[in-house]
Amino acid sequence: MILLSIFLVLCRTAVSVDTWCGKAYRSNDPSFDPGGRLEKTSSLPYPVLNLQIQPRMHPYLEEDDTGAFIIDARQSDIDPTTSDNILIEQQQDTNFNLYFYNWDSNSIFFNIYRTDTNDHIAGPDVVSINSTGTTVDFSLATFTPSFEPYSIHLVASGATGHTYTASTQLLRLPERNDGGSVTKIDSLFGALLVKDVDSSWKPLFPYSFYLNGNWLAESEDNMAILKALGYNVLHIVPAGGIGYNFTQLDEWLNEAQRLDLWIMYDMRWTYQNSSLVEWQVNLLKSRPNLLLWYTADEPDGQVDPLSAPQDAYKLIKSLDPYHPVSLCLNCENYYFQEYAAGADIILSDVYPIGTNTTWSTRYDTVCNTTYGCCGCDNCVGHNNLSNVPARLDTFRQYQTQLGLPQKPLWGVPQAFGNSEFWKQTPTPQEEVVMTMLSINHGAKGIIMWTFPTTPELVSVTSALADLLTNKCADLLLGADLSSGLAVDGAPAADVSFWEDGQRMLLSIVNPSYEDAVGLVELQLPINVTAYSFTSLWGENQWEAVDDGTGANGFLQKTGLPGLSVDVLLLALSR
Structure with a gap:
């Protein structure tokens, strides 16, 4: 009887306490197993x-x-x-x-x-x-x-x-007859395909921010500023409740259409209300610049009903089968299968900058796999940028383990700080590293949290916008990704490449804050008789070295600075 009473008390406590990723996080609440883990199979x-x-x-x-x-x-x-x-x-x-x-x-x-x-x-x-x-x-x-x-x-x-x-x-x-757009998912490469002004299909690399609508309302010129900075998606974060002044929203979306900005429509506060979902989808589904729907924002962290994303997904698809549905997952391992079922595209937001991943400075508790909230669920180390790609790898592993085709993954790099758990804002170098690590590990879109941000991050992300949406998009979205290349002399380096037979895009990222000194060397991963390369990003100090066989070669340089990113475009001959 005593054991039964203890069990009943624990059950009532687990239900009533505040949780994040299923874990209690307030200092006056007991720890308990949150469950929901996808265990490694035998x-x-x-x-x-x-x-x-x-x-x-x-x-x-x-x-x-x-x-x-x-x-x-x-x-x-x-x-x-x-x-x-x-x-x-x-x-x-x-x-x-x-x-x-x-x-x-x-x-x-x-x-x-x-x-x-x-x-x-x-x-x-x-x-x-x-x-x-x-x-x-x-x-x-x-x-x-x-x-x-x-x-x-x-x-x-x-x-x-x-x-x-x-x-x-x-x-x-059937073909659309209402003037609305269509967004296809190319499941071979995980890319979105849209029609350009010539009515031909092209891959689109979404690169933008979650946007504070209050900033957008400050000036009628702000929408044009976003476009001039090179971002190609408008994702307005709704305020609480329904979240939008729909008269104002209609004006914004018309202006976005004029500027060729794609719409990522956010229903985070209303996606569990079927009537409001139906009303919003029917209101917006025929817009010519609608790219995709966004339903649940961190439903796993907030412990939304497991069926809620799936229910919204099915309703949206019944009303609008012409656009994909997306959501963002925050937890490392909490009912991934159930929440991921509610989307065609899964975003991952991992914020490692300026937070203590083992002790919650906000709630004064320890953070581990069964207790606490530190702003970066089950992350490892202080300012460890490798937490960002590790989460994408984990989500991909879960889908493989479940025997499922891979859904496209997008990254949500941290572009904020000095609030809640995060005591500092990423530097421009950290921002670029988090973004390119995401892309090196398969992200097919980047939507940063949040805008407006610091002038330094505006400057560097505007430069990245040109790189990702223009110079590199065709290879990032139209060629196979290969990861895990080793760099002699820089063991921490994270290297991936995309190759289509004639060209290779090579992304070399040092996520460490420490410089690699001495000679750094990277052997080309494919056999070529000759090659030349252009530096698209970085210090451009790499040199091509013949390996002496005439069949392959090396790239080398002296040193690899901490938090450095080099993106090279190679022209290949075989």
Whole structure:
């Protein structure tokens, strides 16, 4: 009876206390396990094939004559039976994970069919075991444009006689007749595609800030200032309640349209109210500069109902299937699967500058995995910028662990300070490092918190805007990302590259506050007979060095300063 009484008291306490990421954080509240963790699954003594198929574009349109499917055939030792399939069902994307033993072939043969008619769509073809991103073209001619998706299934066979299957859904929408825009997601590279003034599709790298509407109201020239600074997205943060003066908002959005600024519409205070969501979506969905919807802001931190983002997602998609839905997650590991189910695009906001990650200066408590709120959930170290890319890697790992196709990830670098947990504002160097670390680890958009910010950060982010949305966008959004290159002489360096056969974009970031001294050398990751390079960002002190074989080469320089970023564009010959 005593144990039962203690249990009931703990249950009542856990429900009534204030929490963040499920954890109590006030000094007078007890610590308890918040739950909601996605645990590492058990390993198997034999490999598992996780076969997946999805359309490359979401959605296809009536104007599209051909499409492509993406096929992933990952091999792992993770037990799929330990994963919950709620998110798979919500996406209507079922994957059958089948065991195989004594595998004696590196490939499987497959065909793709339309499920309702069993018509053959593509194949026979071959996909390599342990490969990702294999694309297969097909004709859209037999898919009548519709607001209802078509079910697709893939049937594959291997050398051992096993049969493997996977399924997905294909959406081919009717053309719009209301003047509204369409935003596609290219699931091969995680990019957004929009139509430019010539009505041709192009990739867009969203780069901007969450914007304080009070600043926007101070002057009718402020919208033009945003455009002149190079930011390409208007994301106004609504005040509490409904959050907008809709007469004023209409004027702002008209001005944004005139300036070619895309709209990222924020419903953080209303996304759980279905009537208000429906009203706002119907009010704005036909705007020609609408880019995407934004529903929940840190729902995991605020411990919103687990179903709330999914409910909003389904409602928005029923009203407007032409634009993606996004949300921002704050917690390192708190009901990721359930909250992430409510979006096509997941933002991550990790703010490591000027906060103590082990002791809450605001609430005078310890911060750990079961207690406390320090402004950077489960982060490690003081001003440790590597917390930013680590969170993106973690979210990507969770999706792989759950057997799900990867959703695009965006970064939310810290551009504020001197408030709450954060005792300092990032320096320009820190801001650039956090942004480029995000991009090095797969971020396909950057929306910083928050504007207005310091003049120094305005200056450096304006320069970055030209780099990311103009000079580098085609490779960042149209080529495979490879990460984890080693730099001799600078072990802390974080290096990634994007390569399309003729060009390579190379991003070299030193996230350490310490300088690397002496000779620093980076071997090119691919074989080329010759190359030249242009420095797009940084001190431009790299030199090309022939390795003597005529087949490859090195880049080298003396020293790598702390918090330095170098972005190089290489022209390749093979």
